[in-house]
Structures are given as C-alpha cells and as structure tokens.
Amino acid sequence: MISIQGKGVSTGVALGPLYFYKRAKAEITHETVEDTAAEWERFKEAQAKAVEQLGELAEKARAEAGDEAALLFETHQLMAEDLDYEEAIQALIQDEKLNAVAAVSDTAAQFAEMFASMDDAYMQARAADVKDVSTRIIGILTGAVQGGIDSEVPVILAADDLAPSETVQLDKSKILGFVTEGGSGSSHTAILARTMGIPAIIGVGKQVKEEYAGREVAIDGTKGEIIVDADENTRKLILKKIADQKKTRELLEKLKGLPNKTKDGQSIRVYCNIGSPDDVPAVLGNDAGGVGLFRSEFLYLNCDDYPSEEYQFEAYKKVLSDMGDKEVVIRTLDIGADKQIDYFDLPKEENPAMGNRALRICLQRPEIFRTQLRALYRASAFGHLCIMFPMVTSVWEVREAKKMCERVKKELTKEGKAFSDSVQIGIMIETPAAAVMSDRLAKEVDFFSCGTNDLTQYTLACDRQNADLGRFFNAHHPAVLRLLKMVCDNAHKNGIWVGICGELGADLELTETFLSIGIDELSVSPRAVLPLRQKIRETNVAVCKDSILGTLLGDKTQD
Amino acid sequence: MKSFEYTVQDPIGIHARPAGLLVKEVKKYASTITLSKGEKSVNALKLMAIMGLGIKQGETVKITVEGDDEEKAAAEIEAFFKANL
Numbered sequence: 055m056i057s058i059q060g061k062g063v064s065t066g067v068a069l070g071p072l073y074f075y076k077r078a079k080a081e082i083t084h085e086t087v088e089d090t091a092a093e094w095e096r097f098k099e100a101q102a103k104a105v106e107q108l109g110e111l112a113e114k115a116r117a118e119a120g121d122e123a124a125l126l127f128e129t130h131q132l133m134a135e136d137l138d139y140e141e142a143i144q145a146l147i148q149d150e151k152l153n154a155v156a157a158v159s160d161t162a163a164q165f166a167e168m169f170a171s172m173d174d175a176y177m178q179a180r181a182a183d184v185k186d187v188s189t190r191i192i193g194i195l196t197g198a199v200q201g202g203i204d205s206e207v208p209v210i211l212a213a214d215d216l217a218p219s220e221t222v223q224l225d226k227s228k229i230l231g232f233v234t235e236g237g238s239g240s241s242h243t244a245i246l247a248r249t250m251g252i253p254a255i256i257g258v259g260k261q262v263k264e265e266y267a268g269r270e271v272a273i274d275g276t277k278g279e280i281i282v283d284a285d286e287n288t289r290k291l292i293l294k295k296i297a298d299q300k301k302t303r304e305l306l307e308k309l310k311g312l313p314n315k316t317k318d319g320q321s322i323r324v325y326c327n328i329g330s331p332d333d334v335p336a337v338l339g340n341d342a343g344g345v346g347l348f349r350s351e352f353l354y355l356n357c358d359d360y361p362s363e364e365y366q367f368e369a370y371k372k373v374l375s376d377m378g379d380k381e382v383v384i385r386t387l388d389i390g391a392d393k394q395i396d397y398f399d400l401p402k403e404e405n406p407a408m409g410n411r412a413l414r415i416c417l418q419r420p421e422i423f424r425t426q427l428r429a430l431y432r433a434s435a436f437g438h439l440c441i442m443f444p445m446v447t448s449v450w451e452v453r454e455a456k457k458m459c460e461r462v463k464k465e466l467t468k469e470g471k472a473f474s475d476s477v478q479i480g481i482m483i484e485t486p487a488a489a490v491m492s493d494r495l496a497k498e499v500d501f502f503s504c505g506t507n508d509l510t511q512y513t514l515a516c517d518r519q520n521a522d523l524g525r526f527f528n529a530h531h532p533a534v535l536r537l538l539k540m541v542c543d544n545a546h547k548n549g550i551w552v553g554i555c556g557e558l559g560a561d562l563e564l565t566e567t568f569l570s571i572g573i574d575e576l577s578v579s580p581r582a583v584l585p586l587r588q589k590i591r592e593t594n595v596a597v598c599k600d601s602i603l604g605t606l607l608g609d610k611t612q613d
Numbered sequence: 614m615k616s617f618e619y620t621v622q623d624p625i626g627i628h629a630r631p632a633g634l635l636v637k638e639v640k641k642y643a644s645t646i647t648l649s650k651g652e653k654s655v656n657a658l659k660l661m662a663i664m665g666l667g668i669k670q671g672e673t674v675k676i677t678v679e680g681d682d683e684e685k686a687a688a689e690i691e692a693f694f695k696a697n698l
Contacts, residue, residue, distance in 0.1 A: 129629045129632075129633040129660075132660045133660060136660045172665075173667070174626075174667055174669070177628070180629055
C-alpha cells in the first residue's frame, strides 16, 4: 500500500484503476513558407474553426455545469480572436515567413509569459488559458486528435495539469476522479470538478508514478489523500465511504431544495453543528439552512496560548461570509469538563462536569471573554450572527454576559469598527436549572438551544462517559423530553425560538416528538441533514401529536 | 472626444470574464475606445491587453471614446462599467 498526500480541491471519495491522460502532442517545427498569404489564410481558417468549437464547448459546459462554466469558453473565443494575438501571429507569418503552427506556438508562449509574470495569482493562472486556446488552433492546423480515455471501465484520471477544454471534452461517465501533478485550487479543472461533483486532488508532483498505471487507486478529495493498492482494511473503509456518499447523493438528488415541511404543513429549520470553518462546505453540500452550533473551542484547542482577537475574527468572518445570508449560531468558549486546555491553567477538580466550565470561566476571567466577544461582533458585519452562551443556570449570569456584550459594542463604536446591530443572543439549555427557569430566561434572550447531551446527564445523574451505566442512561427518558416540552412552551409564550443542538436532534425516532412539542430548529451533523429532512417530510404531526403528547405527559408515560 | 474615469469596485478587478464582456460591449460601437491605467493605454477591443493591465479593485481607469457615435458610446460604456465592474 502506497499513500500519497496532495491537496484536495474537490470533495468525495473514489476507487478505480489509475489512468494517465494521453495528450496528442503536435510536433512543432519551425519552417519557412513561401506563400505567406496562403499560410495566413490557413491560420484564419483554423482560428474560425477553433472559435466554432469553443462555441459548442460553451453550450456543452452550460448544459453540464451552468452559465459560469460556459463563460470560460466564451472568454476563450475572445482570446482566439484577440487583435494583439492575431497581429503577433500575422507578423510572424508575413514578416518572418514562419509557418502557421510555429507562429501560433511562439505567440502563445509570449502571451503566456506575460500573464505568468503578473503579480496576481488569478492572472498568472490565465497563462494556461492562452496555451489551451493555442493548442486547439495548433491541433486543428496539424489535424491532431484530442486525447480521450481508452478504457472500458471508469478510471481515476492522472495528468500533469488538465486544460479546461480538456476536462469538458472528456467522457464524464469514464471518470471517477482527478489527480494532477500541478494546478491550483482556482484552476478551471478544480472548479469544474467541484461543479460536477467529482473528487480532485492537485499538486501531487511526481509522486504518482507512471508505473502505477492500471493499478487500483483510492482518492479522498476531502483529505487530499491518494492510496495505491490499498490493504484490505483500508479498502473496506473506502468502500463504506463510497456507499455513504452514494446514499447521500441519492438523497440529495431527491431532497435538495425541498422544504423541511411535514405532510400537514408544519415547518422546522434543519441546521448543522460544526467545529471549524473547514466544515462549511459540508454544511452547504448537504443543503442545510444554517449553522445551529459552531463550537468555538477549536480555536483555543489549536493554539498554545490564548488566541488573539484577530485570529478569532478571521475564523468567524470566514464562516459567516461563506454562509452568506444564512444564520450562524456561534457558541462562546465551552471548555472545562471533558475539554481541558493547558494554558488556561485550571485547577484540578474533583468533578469537572459540575465544575468551573464554559460561561462560568468567561464570567470569572472577563479579559478572555471580552476578546472573544470583540472578535464575534466585528465578524457580525459579514453575515447573520447569533451568539450563544453555554452552561447557564441563573438569570444573573445571562444579564452579566449581556452587559459584557453591550460594553464590547460601545468600545467598537468608539473605535469606529463595524458590527451588525441585529445580532441575536441566545443561551444553551443544558442544565435542569435552566430548563426549570426557562420562563424567566426567555425574557432575557432571543433564542434557546437545548444541549441534550449535558441535559440528559445532569437530569438523570448519569455520567455520559461512564459506559457501565447501561440501561440507567436512557437517552429517551421522559424526564428529559418533558423538560424539552416545558422549555419549548416557555420559549413560545415569550415569542422566542427554540432549537436542539445535541445528538438527540438527529435521532429519527424522536423527530415526531420534537415536531409535536413544537421545536423550531434542529441542529445536526452535516451528514444527518438529508435523512432528517426525509423523516420530517414523511411525518404527519396532526396524526401523531395527541398520542405522543399523551404518552409523554399523561400516566401512560414509560416508567 | 469624450472621456470618463471610473474606480473599479469588483473585488477581483478586471479579470477575464468582465474583460471579455467589455470587449463584446465595445465591439458594438464605431468609435475608437481606449482604456488607460496610469500611463499605459490599450485599445479596449483587445482582450489580452486589457487583462495585461492587471486592473485591481480600487484602481481608477480612464476611458476615452473618439468617433462618430462617441456621445452614445461613452454614455453606454459608462453604464456598463457601473453595472459590471
């Protein structure tokens, strides 16, 4: 088994034989021509033919990948007809008596050089476009045929770098994924691969050797990993990933863009839980409506010292701007208990789950809290931010945290720094105290999000990390469900929304229950979004509500 | 001769796509249309020359229109810049 690391630029997993792209390479010879007028005519004909082909490719790309992809080829058409380009070729043919093929090749090199020497990565990448257009004209002049895939079965395609027109002309049914030696994340190959939903890994250099041709290769576009001749266990894992991916695709095909609405018309928002800005593509790829829980801890866990305001700001800004106008709930620092960080230098506790953690730390060490809040408010200018405080038990804690927010906003106003004035503030309901006091807490905030993992462990007095508790730890315990109903009723009485961001949210056995008690939002891992949407769309609340609430609240409740 | 100045708003500047759209727009008029950045001037019919100027967001360009339909061309090209760049 050989493992190779590249840079993943299009997600997905694929397994298949490795195939090296064969390019029909036109031999460029420099010759002197006598009849320069005829040679110029030959060029003009080839140019016209190239423009025509590019027009056809534009239509093909439009059908396969939309207007943006088509525009690329329309730009190529303009390049083929560019006056400077044409004049340079004309000068070489008429004045230097050079043959058309050599004239095009030399001119292409000259223009590509111009782009490559610009100080802008985007423009540098355009050198490939000029070469691509010129290769097409040369191909027409010499009668060379574009390289295809000579294989019966679909392959993982390896190449030095693929030109955009090459990717579009390829028979898609024969390609499972791309591996390229060079390239960049903003190359057209990467963009097209993403639009077409095929994994692509770039920048592998010479690590993928010709001798691997025909051998079985697995590529993981999320990790940028290429595995040649995977061992049995790895292969099993890959096949499982492919099966999952297929299932998601099928669901996506069926459910993408459809509302999370029950048969009888009740809507619920389905959002995602994420741990870093890198998770956003998965959120959007699974068609979630927003981010219901962004755990900010990763910023602290990834550092050796307290992360700066600027560092945090960039991460929050990235998530908010990538999510566009969709809601993003960012939870403030939640460390302590099972998440410990050395530089916080927290004293060892007998019972950390009930110790100094989350908001409790923030209120005791306001300088840490202030840095995070400043970063959050500054990022709020770039999207739709909701701030959420974890581990609340009392109203005064929320008031104190809100006071901090006000202070930070005042500071930013004074410094002339932009922030949104429509940031929502919410709290996690994860302690029985918060659930019981939810009527009062609802008057302080804009939303609740129930963290069912902690709520269950605190309510049942069962340590969730203790595997020996067996049947005593019942995730569906009616005590927890009754608390959720109470929280929900109190939220709605006060006109605020309520969500669930714990693992229970994705538990399809409880979807009907959550809809019956009126939960407004479920935040789950990206891969759980579509199965959940399917379940919601199959549910009829009017039919199941009475019996569910009866069982939950009445004496029929499970003992 | 008509001319106007414009400061580019598009975050990635005049890259391939808008440059292509600009050339298509300019082709509609009989006037000679010149695009200048600083001391460099190019014929606005030339896609690669425009791209070669490497015009970025926040940079100001000058557009000069000269010919029979300059009145109309200048007005419409200015509108094009505002809408696309």
